[in-house]
Amino acid sequence: MPPRTTPSNKALGDAIKARRLELGLTIEDAAFRAGVGTKTWVRYESGSAIRTDKVHGICKALRWAALGGGDEARTETYDLNIDEKSLAWPDEMCKCYGRAAAVSFVAGSEILLDYTTADLEQLASMPHGSHVGELGVSWLKDLLPQQFLTRYDYEFVYAFKCSVCRLRESAEHTGRIHVHTTTDLLAIRSMCECAGILMGEWGYEPGWDDWAKDLYMEADVDYYLYSDEYVPRSHSLHFDWWNEW
CATH class of the missing domain: 1.10.260.40 (lambda repressor-like DNA-binding domains)
Known part of the structure; x- marks a missing residue:
């Protein structure tokens, strides 16, 4: 229907x-x-x-x-609609890091899922091999590492969306976030970027994203993928290995 x-x-x-x-x-x-x-x-x-x-x-x-x-x-009140009844509510994360962490995950993952779907819809009508850098407006090209921009084709964006969905399902069914791949880490970082403005408008204090930083900062994602560092193929954080478990 x-x-x-x-x-x-x-x-x-x-x-x-x-x-x-x-x-x-x-x-x-x-x-x-x-x-x-x-x-x-x-x-x-x-x-x-x-x-x-x-x-x-x-x-x-x-x-x-x-x-x-x-x-x-008032966007400040919208987060009141996000609670333990929400899809993808990470109960264990809430207990460990507080309500702000759980709210940021739910809101950020919903927004990221919408953005990823929008990019997929555009790429689906383009020639094989087209990437997000060729889109008039892309929801992902400013969120993902720039070194590998031309690698973000339909197949990768689809895999990225699957990662977001898997993380949400993990949160909903176990209350925890189970990270297996670099793509998962990038999805988590992107969720926080998507939720950032809203969390500020909702009045949350800095530190609401500590749950995410504990994951992707420990893996040196920011140092290697969001800096001026060149990542060679031999490095574990190179694009070719992002979906390896």
Whole structure:
């Protein structure tokens, strides 16, 4: 069954555009925050129908309480909807690192999953071998190590998405995050990047991401993959070994 949609509405499209301009956002900025492509966002502003599963992302991007405006949504309260009943809630992580850690994992992984799906949708319509660096707007090219940018093709992005899903399933079923590969570590780091702005808006103090740093910093991911270091193929953190268990 196809996703439900809100009816086409020119007035709503005008309101979306006006709100975006009021917030000082470019189309690319708004689309990125909403987890949709730029062409999709342009359609929203023209009054096209909106899938109901995309409404939350639009409201979050525009800080609306509901589609169309009304009372302005306070992003500071959105995290109250994230608790032990949420999908992928890491109960053991919450006990060890606190609620902020668990909230950041749930929110960050949801956003990252949306961004990864958006990149896959674009790559699926491009020639074999195309990579995220060739996309007009990519959700991953600024999150992943730049040395291997041209290696992030459809197959890799698919594997990356599987890693995110596996981590979420692990959290939901065991309450813990089970890391097996470098791709898993990069997914965790990317989740924190995705959650960063929201965690600040929600009023969480610095240190909410300690749970993640304990994982990827110990593996020297930042030192080798997010610096000016060149990583040779013989190194365990080279792209060719990212999915090796």
